Amino acid sequence: MKRIAIMGASGHCKVIAEIALDNGYDDIVFVDLNPTIDMLGEYPVADEDTDLDNFLRDGYDFIVGIGDAKIRRKVQEKLLSKGANIVTLIHPNATIAYDAHIGLGSVVMAGAVVNPGTKIGDGCIINTCASVDHDNTIGDYVHVSVGAHTAGTVAIGDNSWIGIGAVISNNLSVCSDVTIGAGAVVVKNIIKPGTYIGVPAKNI
Ligand SMILES: CC(C)(COP(=O)(O)OP(=O)(O)OC[C@H]1O[C@@H](n2cnc3c(N)ncnc32)[C@H](O)[C@@H]1OP(=O)(O)O)[C@@H](O)C(=O)NCCC(=O)NCCS
Incomplete structure (x- = not known):
């Protein structure tokens, strides 16, 4: 059992x-x-x-x-x-690249995609139909919400929360302790903890 x-x-x-x-x-x-x-x-x-x-x-x-x-x-x-x-729990309908690393206690939900060269830290949530593209470095206790997407070579720091349907464009870094609001589009590095909303995403 x-x-x-x-x-x-x-x-x-x-x-x-x-x-x-x-x-x-x-x-x-x-x-x-x-x-x-x-x-x-x-x-x-x-x-x-x-x-x-x-x-x-x-x-x-x-x-x-x-x-x-x-x-x-x-x-x-x-x-x-x-x-x-x-x-670590991975839904059978999630797609995880052969060389992706999923950390201890992380959950990857149905329809999510984690692409090659990507490292997901410990205690993360890669929620339903989210995608984390190639060569990302995702810290510990990060939540990539339902339908959120990161492009290639993105880095996200510990404890950050990427809201539902948000997008992070390629080659960008989001530091630790950041909340990205639902539907936001991140087009610049985020170097200060806080909440960012809108298109393009701005601090509030
Ligand atoms: C960004 C967020 C954290 C802000 O929450 P909050 O601090 O409680 O902010 P409020 O709801 O008081 O909103 C503050 C203002 O920002 C606006 N706002 C809030 N979230 C917004 C968003 N995602 N995009 C655009 N504007 C937003 C509100 O309309 C409000 O504007 P106003 O002052 O003109 O009325 C929240 O709205 C959000 O997007 N959470 C993500 C939810 C989510 O992804 N859940 C996932 C589950 S898998």
């Missing part, structure tokens, strides 16, 4: 559960802090405070399904310090 504990109990976690199912997991549980529900869809929701150590002891695999990058990092680091076996 393949067992996995998904940290969090949100809609995003439900999508991760589907990917886990597609990867052969047949025992799936969500683990949340002070959960207000017992079940999410067809899977149970356990209490992190009281139950996490049981899942660790019982040899469950782990993945963090929390959208906020800083919390995702904190929970993944806590799991690592407890010796958890954190896995």
Whole structure:
């Protein structure tokens, strides 16, 4: 039996559960802090405070399904310090180049494409139908949202969030701790943390 504990109990976690199912997991549980529900869809929701150590002891695999990058990092680091076996999940309908690297605890969702020469860091989300083109360097805990696209030779720093449908043009760098708004088009390097929206993307 393949067992996995998904940290969090949100809609995003439900999508991760589907990917886990597609990867052969047949025992799936969500683990949340002070959960207000017992079940999410067809899977149970356990209490992190009281139950996490049981899942660790019982040899469950782990993945963090929390959208906020800083919390995702904190929970993944806590799991690592407890010796958890954190896995990387890739939807069977995602396309990953032979030499692409996908970091520990990252999730690549249905229809996403990661092209050759690209490195995706730890704890990243490459969301549904997003594409990360060739020779990109994506830091840790980055979220490339649904339908967002990066062109060739793009670099994105840790914790940055590329909003739904956003585009980053080729040969550009986006530093750490940046939010790119939904539908924005990045045409210049972004060197200062903050939120950028519009076409072309500008700081707000
Ligand atoms: C950019 C973003 C983070 C800003 O959120 P916020 O700080 O709460 O900002 P607000 O919603 O208060 O909007 C502030 C202003 O920016 C405008 N704005 C917000 N997001 C915008 C966007 N993506 N493009 C253009 N304008 C935008 C708002 O209309 C508002 O304008 P106004 O002051 O003239 O009324 C957010 O709007 C966004 O785009 N989030 C991405 C969501 C997403 O990608 N989810 C993915 C799930 S997979």
